[in-house]
Amino acid sequence: MYYGKSRGQKRKLKRLLKNIAQIEPYQAIEETNEWGYEHFHVPCSVWLDMPKTSSKIKSLFCKTWIRKTEEILKAKPKDLQFCKVVCCLCIPNVWESQIIIFYSQKYYETFWNRHGDYQDWSRIPDGHSLLKERNIETGLKEFGFKETLTDEDYTVVSHIWFYGEVKEDI
Numbered sequence: 186m187y188y189g190k191s192r193g194q195k196r197k198l199k200r201l202l203k204n205i206a207q208i209e210p211y212q213a214i215e216e217t218n219e220w221g222y223e224h225f226h227v228p229c230s231v232w233l234d235m236p237k238t239s240s241k242i243k244s245l246f247c248k249t250w251i252r253k254t255e256e257i258l259k260a261k262p263k264d265l266q267f268c269k270v271v272c273c274l275c276i277p278n279v280w281e282s283q284i285i286i287f288y289s290q291k292y293y294e295t296f297w298n299r300h301g302d303y304q305d306w307s308r309i310p311d312g313h314s315l316l317k318e319r320n321i322e323t324g325l326k327e328f329g330f331k332e333t334l335t336d337e338d339y340t341v342v343s344h345i346w347f348y349g350e351v352k353e354d355i
Contacts, residue, residue, distance in 0.1 A: 224285045251323050269286070308330060309344065314327060315346045
């Protein structure tokens with residue numbers, strides 16, 4: 186498949202970083218308690234996943250996404266009954282990454298069980314680390330999964346890295 190030139194990467198990155206800084210969690214907690222979680226998707230178009238997008242830009246995005254998670258963790262309200270903050274980085278499809286805030290303990294506990302006919306998560310051994318590959322430093326816990334999505338016509342394999350308040354006994 187042919188991918189044309191990727192123009193304006195610096196401009197798009199600048200806008201992406203500005204949009205990430207504008208993410209405001211904990212605004213409508215009463216409404217999100219109904220669902221059990223609140224999540225934030227990457228605030229840009231798919232240009233981040235294009236093969237011509239430089240790896241430096243992708244690494245800077247990963248670093249900024251993790252820093253935003255740390256910022257959200259520090260701003261977590263103390264009066265919440267249950268609240269866990271998790272950063273999810275999807276590789277190679279970085280654009281699918283999310284920051285998830287769980288308000289329901291039941292949903293948080295069941296979220297990590299992804300062993301079905303269509304979707305399967307298997308744990309990546311502790312020796313591998315996206316943080317080491319991308320030279321990112323953080324104090325957050327890191328857990329990686331190999332995700333396999335199987336449908337009638339295709340199988341997609343990707344890696345999902347979680348940072349933050351990740352369930353210990355996965």
